[in-house]
Amino acid sequence: MTTNKSGEQQSITELDRVTIRFAGDSGDGMQLTGSQFTATTALFGNDVSTLPDFPAEIRAPAGSLPGVSGFQISFSSGDIHTPGDRPDVLVAMNPAALKVNIADLVPGGGIIVNTDAFNEINLRKAGYESDPLKDRSLQGYNLYEIPMSTMVANACEGLGMTSKQIELTKNFFALGVMFWLYERSMAATEKWIAEKFAGKDAVAEANRRALHAGYAFGETTEMFHTHYRVAPAHLPPGMYRNITGNEATALGFVTASRLAERDLFLASYPITPASDILHQLSSYKHLGIKTVQSEDEIAAIGAAVGAAYGGALGMTTTSGPGMALKAEMLGLAVMVELPLVVVDVQRAGPSTGMPTKTEQGDLLMSMFGRNSDSPIPVVAPATPAECFTMAIEAWRIALKHMTPVVYLSDAFLATGAEPWLIPQVADLPSIKVENAPAATGPGFRPYKRDPETLARPWAVPGTPGLEHRIGGLEKLDELGTVSYDPDNHHRMNLLRAEKVARIVRDIPATEIYGDDRGELLILGWGSTYGSIRSAVERLRARGRKVGHAHIRHINPLPGDLGEILQRFDKVLMPELNAGQLRMLIRSKYLVDAIGFNLVRGKPFQIGEIEAKAESLLGESVEVAK
């Protein structure tokens, strides 16, 4: 029990896990509110997972349904893998935000609304015929009505700001309320305000006052009968920070450059949801990183190939539509056998699709979307933090095997965040490879291969004696001159395939969570990791014989996968596409893998995978094996 200022007692309720969704107009600052709550919650020591959900339009008409922007955060005293299926609490800054999100809220969940936004115009824009705050339609929920605009207007009186400027601080009022409700400190956000609005004293003060007013409102009002405590999680020891997939990807490439002892060069064309990687790497000029904003997607990968030819870590970042444009240049990179990393932050398609929404639809394009047989290794991180490791892994493979590599992230990983145990750079293994040495006299063979990896030498311009010509025309084995010889072409095709196939020799064994044999294996890749893992945890808690394997190396597939698949009665493959990895698994291993495929631009909910798995399992009894 705690005591509020008016002397009344308020209770504290202990919770293991809470999921909150902040929702408002795109102009209401919901992404900021969400990320501030996330940062504070991570600092507090909870495990967190987040899912931003925003419209592609920068500012859809104010108050309209398409203009609603949301940010969901789940935090827990235990280990969590997803941003939560359904929010326990919805913060709705206007009627449209309420309308769009109410169906997701758990029955009996809390709704905190800004009543000042519930006027006739906004209700009409949201399509409400009557005011939901008054017509009892919300009686199945705990409704908290707060006139936030009025409260911030009062709090910011005397600062000499316009009412419009003051209105912009109401998201910090809502944040203050939530900080109080979940026992969070305001310190980190106060520090952020001071830094962000340095030199703009009135704006900083207004935001600070709004934040404090929200917190004080929670503390003093009789509206909330309880506040909630979610104890810190027991994460492995070490230093942590909160990180999104795009941030981890960018830092992974910076680190790869260090580990390879080569310059990093990024050429990229802006595209949602990949642009943040370009922005972040462009801000690292002081680290010697070169970036070019190219004139188009083709120019971006072209420049990356040019940089790779020159001996740098040449790379490009894009999303599906851009990936489609890069196909021909990827084919050239296959032919000239230069190291290159292409990042595809997948989004819902086809065509422009839903640019801010997630999907896993580019797997087969990455594998096969080029003319003729042109094998390319494909890797895919499973969580936002893992984007760091896999970015380094992509470069390790590219350099060791002299090949372009596709790195498949997605919108959910890119913008979602989780705590990251910061690795020690000194502990990370080198991925350095050497250039071909200078030569005297003729006879340099640009396609003479390493007997182990089949990689060709990296013969960079500027090296005396290595003058040679490469290009997109078929190469004569070893010599690298142009060849139309039929048998040579066949041999080179086999060599290109074998080179990529041999990568399997140095990719790690597949880890299986849960049962390593039994009734059901759930096999996934990419950002579905969290939902699958959580579903398997729940199934096993009920005694189900279920295992979870998650593939990071899609081409080549791990060497032990075929044998693992044989150990389970059934294999379920949830994917946010029509069954693309499943097609590969079925064709390679002749396994009757069962698909679970949803393409709604959203991650799977844990419950959906759980229910699908249950439908494939027998009666709920322990089966002796």
Add this chain to the structure above:
Amino acid sequence: MTQSELPVLTKKDFESDQDVRWCPGCGDYSILAQTQKTMPDFGVAKEKIVFISGIGCSGRLPYYMNTFGFHTIHGRAATIATGLKAARPDLMVWVITGDGDALSIGGNHLIHAMRRNVDMKMIMFNNRIYGLTKGQASPTSPIGKKTKSTPLGTIETPIIPLNLVAAAEASFIARSVDTHSEHLQEMMHRAGEHSGAAFLEVLQNCNIFNDGAWRDFTDKSVKEDRMLVLKHGEPMIFGAEKNKGIRLNGLRPEVVTIGENGVSVADLWVHDETDPDATRTQILSRMWWPDFPVPVGVFRRVPRPTHDQLLVEQIDGAKAARAAKGPVDLQKLLASGETWTVE
């Protein structure tokens, strides 16, 4: 061995061991020969020179140069050159392209390489036809040109390449003719000496699919009267008798005869390669036979920082600014933002 101790190289040093496989009589042979002859001029070691090409007959040239060479894909040579030069400012980068490669499929990259002032020397072989694909209309084919793909004649207005690159802020613009070997060599030399994006259009004859495309004014018997050789700082005079000239009337060029109607040499347009305003470059680029003599020579040559220079400058500046705050530590970068420690 340092750059200053380089042995003197000759044309032979720049010939590769590959058999040249253009059609007999093709204008490309002359361009190749002048390229090989010009390379020793620059005092750059062979291994520091890179030839990058796109697709088309011109795209074959790198195979015949004993330097580093990269025969890339259609239209994209400029993009690869951009990345290579950014990553390796120490290299001398040449781009070999054609009218289809540079102006059609690669049009966008051409514009942006020029405006960025990527330090590349681009030689565009203009034969007004698609040769490698056996004779379709190109973006420089004149209206009415009958080809396999335009049996009734093309209905599309041709691009004037030099006008386009002038609009794209190219810092060096020149034109020459495949068979005018001395002039072509001089233009290559000038392009190679230029720091920044150089664009050299070579009027080239495809004797198989578009024979005689330029003959009306490039032929030995008529070229004196029908072409204008531009010389920096000199009045524009042409004609076998050196009595014709170009006068600029406002922004309109006129052909005049020296000594007639009171016209003297002092009235003529004096060529200025270094004019920072590209308006006159564009006027020159639009002069065409039979209304005007066709100008060849250096149209424009203006100093401008190159893309790689500016990129390196930014990095050096950022490094210096950062160094003032202590050494850059990757470990600290990874741990930037709010962190917390779990015991």
